[in-house]
Structures are given as C-alpha cells and as structure tokens.
Amino acid sequence: MTSDTIIKRDWIVGVLDRDVKNIYKSMLLIAQRNIYVSGKDLTARKGRGRGIGRRTGALEDSLASPQYSISASGERFHVTASIVLHERFLDMKRHGNKKIYNRQVWGILYNNALPDIRYNIGKALADEVGTALKKAFDPK
Numbered sequence: 001m002t003s004d005t006i007i008k009r010d011w012i013v014g015v016l017d018r019d020v021k022n023i024y025k026s027m028l029l030i031a032q033r034n035i036y037v038s039g040k041d042l043t044a045r046k047g048r049g050r051g052i053g054r055r056t057g058a059l060e061d062s063l064a065s066p067q068y069s070i071s072a073s074g075e076r077f078h079v080t081a082s083i084v085l086h087e088r089f090l091d092m093k094r095h096g097n098k099k100i101y102n103r104q105v106w107g108i109l110y111n112n113a114l115p116d117i118r119y120n121i122g123k124a125l126a127d128e129v130g131t132a133l134k135k136a137f138d139p140k
Helices: 003-033 058-064 085-091 102-119 121-137
Strands: 035-038 043-046 068-073 076-081
Touching (some): 003 035, 003 068, 003 076, 003 102
Antiparallel strands (some): 035 043
C-alpha cells in the first residue's frame, strides 16, 4: 500500500469519526433539551413542542456513551453503530416526529462528511506530504 493511500484512508476515517461523534452529540441534545442542530456549521436551535420524555434512560445512556466502529477495507469504509431500538421510531409522526435519527444521521453525513471527503482530500494530502517533507529535511 502506498503512503498516499494510507494517508487518504486515515484522513477519511478521521472525518467519519468526527462526524459520527457530531451525530451522537446532536442526538443527545435532542433527547435531553429538545435542541436541534442543522447545517454545515451545526447551528443549534430550540425545537417546538415537548421534548422526549425520559422513562428508562436507555436512550440517553446510549447516546452519552456511543458504541461505534469505523473500519476500512481497500477503498470501502464501514461505520457500524449500535442504537436503542425505539430511537428510529421517534422519527415517526405518531410517535412525536422528533427528527432524532434520520434527519441527524443523513443531514450531518451529507452536509459535512461527504463534501469534506469529496473536495478537501487533496488539500489534506498536500498538507500531510508537506509536513512530512519538512520533518525529513529539518536539521534539528
């Protein structure tokens, strides 16, 4: 494997890790305080209506300490995360339309991760190679 491939893979894994953490943070804000995060800059705004009621605390516990893994095989990347089963149902209208799952996952991935991977990988690769060259030729 060439070093630029390793750098690209590590950079993409870093971007995915950053955004998976952002997804969990935004879901936790919705679950605890009814605050919604949106846009590329992840601006927060207070939601209308009631927040999500706390019954067992399993939802907040799973969002506060997320369990996920990111793996790379070749040019494919897999993000595996465990969620509480009823989290997906909170997006349904009859269960409150809380926008806690789909809107957060796909919004953050498409607004943040995908453009960063698509358009900023060249700059990141050039910066990494430049840093490595400076270290190699530094007389210190």
